[in-house]
Amino acid sequence: MKKIIIISLVVFTALVFLSCKKKGAPVPFPAPDPIAKSVSVSAVEDARVPGIEKRIEYLELFQEIYMFEINYLRNNVRELTLASVDAEDAEAQELAAQRFEDDKRRAEMGKIVDEIGKKGMEKITVADLRKYRERIREQIAE
Secondary structure (H helix, E strand, O other): OOOHHHHHEEEEEEEEHHHHHHHHOOOOOOOOOOOHOOOOHHHHHHHHHOOOHHHHHHHHHHHHHHHHHHHHHHHHHHHHHHHHHHHOOOHHHHHHHHHHHHHHHHHHHHHHHHHHHHHHHHOOOOOHHHHHHHHHHHHHOO
């Protein structure tokens, strides 16, 4: 059964190529561009889409913020779970102290997001986004 399916797929693909060559239509799977081989894919994409570098930086910046938020929420759930089980638990107290520090970090990240919002996507530069991203990383590393 598998052999029949494979053979029929090969025959179908060959027929598609032959029909395209007879009609003079472009082949559905064109050969790779020799120029594109010598240039990196990201450089080709950057040349085709204006502002792509800024968009990538923007997304990476917010990805780091969201990952911090996810970890923050996970720690809060663990803290609440442990606190409900045993109020004297050392791990719950440690998580509470960590939450206090994380609250400070979240406030600082909120200020950074507000700065980005005030500038707007049109006026912000890639260098600004990288600077903000570095500040976010410093906040997470503390």
